Amino acid sequence: MTTPAETVTQFLALWERPGGLDQSVRDHFTATTVWENVGLARTTGIDEAIALNHQLMDSFGLTTIKVDNLAVATTGSKVLTERIDHMVAADGTVLFSAPVMGIFEIEGGRIAAWRDYFDSAGAAALMAQAGQG
Numbered sequence: 448m449t450t451p452a453e454t455v456t457q458f459l460a461l462w463e464r465p466g467g468l469d470q471s472v473r474d475h476f477t478a479t480t481v482w483e484n485v486g487l488a489r490t491t492g493i494d495e496a497i498a499l500n501h502q503l504m505d506s507f508g509l510t511t512i513k514v515d516n517l518a519v520a521t522t523g524s525k526v527l528t529e530r531i532d533h534m535v536a537a538d539g540t541v542l543f544s545a546p547v548m549g550i551f552e553i554e555g556g557r558i559a560a561w562r563d564y565f566d567s568a569g570a571a572a573l574m575a576q577a578g579q580g
Contacts, residue, residue: 451553462512
């Protein structure tokens with residue numbers, strides 16, 4: 448069995464592959480995983496998370512996310528990450544990058560809860576721009 452930190456690292460690594468966002472959720476979420484982008488959106492379960500992924504991908508025109516994991520800390524079954532998430536278009540162009548702090552709660556080798564903290568006002572402004580474009 449993988450450690451909580453390995454579970455999170457594997458989850459994030461999948462984002463760099465085409466289709467990897469959906470696959471990461473299918474492979475690592477439970478049927479009741481709560482994913483919260485604090486200040487923006489909250490999902491419960493695999494289907495809601497994938498629907499949000501598609502909404503975000505379509506809004507910004509991104510296909511993958513490259514993650515620079517700056518720091519990972521584990522306490523019991525909780526994993527904290529400090530990351531830079533780079534939103535990447537199909538042609539490889541980085542559309543924008545966002546510093547993020549996240550916490551993942553692991554149960555039975557799967558992500559049971561995940562909360563990301565970031566500049567939600569800045570993200571909302573980007574979403575509004577994408578909606579107007």
